[in-house]
Amino acid sequence: MKALLVGEYREGKLLESTYELVGFAKKIGCEFDLFLVGSADQLPQVDAKLYLADVAAAQEYNPSQHKQLILDAAQKSGAETIVFLHSSYGWDLAPRVALALNAAQASEVVEATAEGYLLPACNAKLRRMVKAATDKTVITLQGGAFMAAEPGGSPQVEALAISADGNSEFVGYEQAEAGEVDLGKAEIIVSAGRGVGKPENVAMIQALAKALGGEYGASRPVVDAGWAPHDRQVGTTGQVVSPKLYVACGISGAIQHLAGMKKSEFILAINTDKDAPIGEVADVLVVADIKQFAPALTAKLEG
Amino acid sequence: MKILVCIKQVPDMESRFKVAANSTWFEESDLAWRINEYDEFAVEQAVQLKEQVGDADLTVLSIGPARVKEALKKALAMGCERAINIVDAAAHEKDSFQIAGSIAAFAKDKNFDVIFTGMQSQDRGSGQVGVLVAELLGIPALTTAIEFEYADGSISVRRELEGGLKAVVKAKTPALVTCQLGLNTPRYPTLPNIMKAKKKELLEIPIGELLTEEARLQTLSLAYPEKKGSALILEGEIGELVDKVIGILKEKTAVL
Numbered sequence: 001m002k003a004l005l006v007g008e009y010r011e012g013k014l015l016e017s018t019y020e021l022v023g024f025a026k027k028i029g030c031e032f033d034l035f036l037v038g039s040a041d042q043l044p045q046v047d048a049k050l051y052l053a054d055v056a057a058a059q060e061y062n063p064s065q066h067k068q069l070i071l072d073a074a075q076k077s078g079a080e081t082i083v084f085l086h087s088s089y090g091w092d093l094a095p096r097v098a099l100a101l102n103a104a105q106a107s108e109v110v111e112a113t114a115e116g117y118l119l120p121a122c123n124a125k126l127r128r129m130v131k132a133a134t135d136k137t138v139i140t141l142q143g144g145a146f147m148a149a150e151p152g153g154s155p156q157v158e159a160l161a162i163s164a165d166g167n168s169e170f171v172g173y174e175q176a177e178a179g180e181v182d183l184g185k186a187e188i189i190v191s192a193g194r195g196v197g198k199p200e201n202v203a204m205i206q207a208l209a210k211a212l213g214g215e216y217g218a219s220r221p222v223v224d225a226g227w228a229p230h231d232r233q234v235g236t237t238g239q240v241v242s243p244k245l246y247v248a249c250g251i252s253g254a255i256q257h258l259a260g261m262k263k264s265e266f267i268l269a270i271n272t273d274k275d276a277p278i279g280e281v282a283d284v285l286v287v288a289d290i291k292q293f294a295p296a297l298t299a300k301l302e303g
Numbered sequence: 304m305k306i307l308v309c310i311k312q313v314p315d316m317e318s319r320f321k322v323a324a325n326s327t328w329f330e331e332s333d334l335a336w337r338i339n340e341y342d343e344f345a346v347e348q349a350v351q352l353k354e355q356v357g358d359a360d361l362t363v364l365s366i367g368p369a370r371v372k373e374a375l376k377k378a379l380a381m382g383c384e385r386a387i388n389i390v391d392a393a394a395h396e397k398d399s400f401q402i403a404g405s406i407a408a409f410a411k412d413k414n415f416d417v418i419f420t421g422m423q424s425q426d427r428g429s430g431q432v433g434v435l436v437a438e439l440l441g442i443p444a445l446t447t448a449i450e451f452e453y454a455d456g457s458i459s460v461r462r463e464l465e466g467g468l469k470a471v472v473k474a475k476t477p478a479l480v481t482c483q484l485g486l487n488t489p490r491y492p493t494l495p496n497i498m499k500a501k502k503k504e505l506l507e508i509p510i511g512e513l514l515t516e517e518a519r520l521q522t523l524s525l526a527y528p529e530k531k532g533s534a535l536i537l538e539g540e541i542g543e544l545v546d547k548v549i550g551i552l553k554e555k556t557a558v559l
């Protein structure tokens with residue numbers, strides 16, 4: 001099998017996650033070429049063929065053009081498998097490429113075996129093994145599922161010319177607003193998830209955080225609902241933290257949340273659901289109602 | 304303006320899923336069903352757009368067995384005008400190309416100006432159907448929207464990227480938007496609106512007429528993951544649990 005790895009480039013920089021694609025190809029031991037819309041002075045350090053389109057002409061986000069460029073590269077390279085990251089760039093482009101190539105698509109691959117690809121299902125509670133019934137396959141890799149390869153080497157570059165028009169307009173980026181806390185520096189974080197039930201109960205989590213001498217954090221639904229500000233959000237679209245103690249209160253453990261906290265030294269989870277995926281990373285899972293457990297623990301710590 | 308919103312009905316994710324050996328899907332009995340979380344944001348945005356432009360016609364569509372009518376009724380109560388159930392008892396066996404192909408076959412001669420979908424379904428999580436529908440119809444797809452604006456035939460969205468970064472992207476209608484969590488605050492249907500929804504049109508179309516694509520992806524098996532984590536599970540009375548946890552924190556961490 002030969003793979004075409006679709007690297008990522010943003011705000012003038014090659015993204016480190018590109019090396020996860022290389023790590024994947026090396027792990028399964030397949031031949032591979034790279035594709036990148038980027039620039040000649042930010043090349044991935046890999047000994048491989050690189051199909052390169054100039055970002056100055058193609059822009060960092062222009063799906064119709066990038067799709068056509070990937071199709072051109074796929075044809076030149078003869079790859080049967082096109083590999084993206086399951087990221088805002090990858091999940092946007094992958095189905096466009098799959099449709100055009102008459103290929104099957106497997107999204108958010110966590111493991112590749114001789115049998116097929118393993119994907120999460122039902123909020124990561126289950127795993128689904130799938131196999132393509134087509135000659136070509138498009139896959140997106142779950143972030144962090146494959147270890148990044150060490151950068152090293154230099155690619156043989158073949159430049160690609162732009163041949164398609166875009167059907168949308170990329171206006172520009174907006175940075176996240178700076179918040180008041182930097183959770184990345186906190187040694188203890190107690191986070192509220194949707195399991196806390198209602199906005200008033202976030203105070204319970206704040207109180208526990210205070211009793212432990214730490215900061216409070218939150219999962220995304222709690223932030224989306226306006227129960228906590230965005231600078232408290234832990235996860236891929238929030239902050240990545242690695243405190244000495246992380247307490248997950250009523251948080252199911254979706255991959256996007258785990259990506260933000262799984263490197264914590266000690267993880268305590270409180271959840272009514274014994275099977276909640278947070279159990280995969282937690283050191284201790286307390287099966288209890290957070291509305292009873294949090295105040296009881298706070299009282300004992302303060303007492 | 305003609306608007307379409309596509310919704311999927313999924314099991315409540317807090318359910319205990321039962322999967323038989325050699326099975327490729329979970330048992331559907333004993334599960335509570337709801338609208339895919341991402342699609343609630345899609346329905347809300349569609350209703351808000353209808354309210355903004357005034358003169359708009361809003362259709363909600365779902366492919367699945369008879370039970371998906373419950374999800375469609377909720378969308379009607381939230382403010383959609385008409386519901387379409389593309390009836391397919393085996394929808395869970397279809398891959399994204401077949402689902403998207405059937406939606407596109409339904410939509411192709413209807414001239415929808417704006418189509419909304421969720422960015423992904425919670426049970427499959429493939430994130431494919433929305434983009435595929437747009438590609439099949441030959442219209443732009445703006446994905447992962449966390450803000451949406453419409454004015455004079457032009458759509459502007461903020462796409463959510465990693466780490467809090469956003470990208471502002473625009474397209475002319477007709478266009479499709481895939482909705483990310485937090486795009487808006489989905490409304491709760493009020494009792495009068497639930498009553499009104501009962502009188503709204505709910506049309507059934509058999510999938511056979513619309514299905515043209517072959518499955519490209521085969522599911523071989525579905526299972527609980529092997530437990531990799533070694534979490535110590537504590538159950539019991541609250542007071543005892545608190546004491547145990549304090550003991551463990553004292554022993555295993557340097558924070559107490």
Ligand SMILES: Cc1cc2nc3c(=O)[nH]c(=O)nc-3n(C[C@H](O)[C@H](O)[C@H](O)COP(=O)(O)OP(=O)(O)OC[C@H]3O[C@@H](n4cnc5c(N)ncnc54)[C@H](O)[C@@H]3O)c2cc1C
Nearest residue numbers: 193194195219220235236237238250251252256272273290
């Ligand atoms: C592109 C993308 C980016 C994302 N980025 C992030 C991110 O940065 N951060 C993030 O957190 N999420 C993110 N998400 C969302 C993520 O997929 C999940 O939807 C989210 O993490 C779920 O939050 P939760 O665990 O609080 O809620 P739920 O998944 O609803 O879980 C609630 C949990 O509480 C438990 N519970 C219920 N009642 C109680 C009770 N009384 N006591 C104790 N436990 C109880 C339930 O058993 C359940 O496990 C992202 C999603 C996408 C698609």
Ligand SMILES: Nc1ncnc2c1ncn2[C@@H]1O[C@H](COP(=O)(O)O)[C@@H](O)[C@H]1O
Nearest residue numbers: 309310366420421423424429430431432
């Ligand atoms: N059976 C279905 N009926 C209607 N819309 C669907 C169906 N399946 C998926 N969709 C839409 O496509 C989106 C993405 O789904 P998926 O590609 O399965 O992750 C969902 O959020 C829905 O808006």
